[in-house]
């Protein structure tokens with residue numbers, strides 16, 4: 001489903017190379033974990049997948065279902081089924097959350113040539129999804145993410161993911177800032193999305209989340225490269241011994 | 252060489268003076284009214300204001316008013332559907348008042364009749380040497396509406412005043428004498444299909460304890476010149492909210508002159524300038540706090556695209572006895588293009604010592620992080636920008652209490668953005 005080949009990318013503003021020859025394959029139906037110390041380029045990779053303009057791809061390619069997405073803008077990628085749950089979701093004053101959900105769902109439908117959802121159907125879906133995430137509907141009247149607590153923001157990201165039904169879900173540190181109860185609710189939300197035609201990429205640097213969302217593959221990202229891949233036991237090994245061993249091996 | 256010689260008249264100035272000679276016999280009123288018209292033309296003969304006149308510094312009317320269309324009595328505008336369904340509509344069609352409608356609690360008069368019988372003479376003539384709009388309008392005004400709203404009237408629907416031009420020249424008056432204890436919303440539409448030169452002067456007296464909301468929606472075609480002047484006097488414990496939306500016109504100047512006359516009076520200005528193309532829009536406000544314990548807030552939000560230029564001048568005069576005045580003014584601009592510009596000039600003239608006054612201005616662009624977030628959810632770039640523009644203006648529009656009005660204005664905003672954003 002996702003194939004990243006020898007990807008090199010720099011920050012447009014100052015030319016610093018952050019992603020340095022990264023290779024990664026994620027198959028449909030799979031949950032892949034990406035782990036790595038702070039600053040290794042995990043968020044940058046997620047932004048590049050989503051199409052953020054701040055980065056320039058200088059070499060390599062990203063194939064999604066066999067086709068390069070590098071020329072697509074973020075909205076086109078989203079409509080094609082790529083979703084990024086942000087590590088730090090943006091607060092957007094003046095845009096009511098409910099209005100935003102309506103526009104996002106229907107713009108994606110339009111891009112795929114589907115009929116827009118009518119308001120009652122839309123409300124029904126939002127209500128159902130909010131309930132499973134134990135979210136208060138009242139929150140959705142407020143401006144998008146404005147004044148939401150850290151945990152509320154993360155839940156709002158998962159709510160969007162459930163409603164938009166993407167095919168490739170990338171979750172950047174969704175576990176950070178969540179207490180254990182919230183973590184379970186979010187993990188249940190993610191597990192309910194597991195499907196043979198969907199891939200889920202979980203970025204984290206703790207093993208904790210992976211107890212609830214059990215990965216099929218684990219990749220270690222360091223200095224802009226995947227330096228080691230394995231199964232879920234790799235996560236346990238990292239938890240026990242830290243990154244130093246893996247980094248030493250690769251060096 | 253004589254350094255003090257009057258510069259030669261511009262074609263526009265000459266056309267205006269010539270037009271007066273031709274129009275005079277068609278204009279209602281003699282005696283005092285005719286005298287006021289003559290005085291007004293004399294003021295025009297001294298030339299249109301240039302940037303050397305302080306209040307016209309950012310809008311050099313002499314240079315910007317390049318052409319003056321001829322009067323054409325054969326043209327007739329068509330009334331528009333009211334902004335809010337069921338509103339009583341009083342229309343001016345290419346400067347001529349259409350049939351009046353009966354509104355409970357409101358005595359409606361035609362300005363042409365009041366010019367004809369001379370009773371409107373005191374309201375004519377320029378107010379001061381820089382009052383080009385007052386002079387132009389007083390010289391040529393042919394018709395308009397005057398609303399006399401009886402004490403205690405509570406209007407359940409806004410009254411809509413339409414000034415619909417079809418081309419040529421239109422000079423009109425819209426006036427309201429609001430009694431005491433009235434609650435009323437008036438919608439003023441400035442619209443049309445021609446490349447007219449329009450002037451419209453409003454005189455609004457808000458009686459003691461009344462609450463008046465006046466909404467000006469200006470959406471002239473991009474070939475028209477629109478010169479508006481809104482004058483208001485606010486009585487004791489009365490509240491006036493003036494909302495304006497400028498969403499059209501090639502050359503637009505909207506003057507706002509408000510006097511807080513009665514203790515406990517309050518003035519609220521909320522304005523939206525939607526500027527596009529190669530246009531020039533100037534909003535100039537002069538607000539006088541004349542007595543103690545009065546308040547005012549002005550919030551003007553501007554969205555600028557294309558090569559449009561915008562100006563907001565806001566002058567607040569706090570008179571010597573106007574203690575406890577509470578006045579705050581803000582002007583915020585969202586620039587959507589590199590070629591657009593917006594100039595803000597706030598001025599506070601404070602002669603009282605126990606007051607709270609302040610002002611602030613900001614210029615921003617669309618936040619790229621916000622744009623990316625919305626697009627990452629599948630919202631196309633255009634729609635995402637539209638959502639962010641709406642978000643920037645939402646606060647100002649949504650403050651209007653009438654939900655139908657808010658919806659109608661947001662629909663106008665959406666339409667503007669769809670073609671110009």
Ligand SMILES: Nc1ncnc2c1ncn2[C@@H]1O[C@H](COP(=O)(O)OP(=O)(O)O)[C@@H](O)[C@H]1O
Nearest residue numbers: 011018036037038039040041042043044045054
């Ligand atoms: N837009 C940016 N501007 C400046 N530095 C950046 C930018 N994006 C990423 N970086 C830098 O790139 C490195 C990787 O960051 P990031 O991808 O956030 O790491 P991780 O998510 O793995 O902690 C860090 O050193 C970070 O400071």
Ligand SMILES: [Mg+2]
Nearest residue numbers: 042043087173
């Ligand atoms: Mg990160």
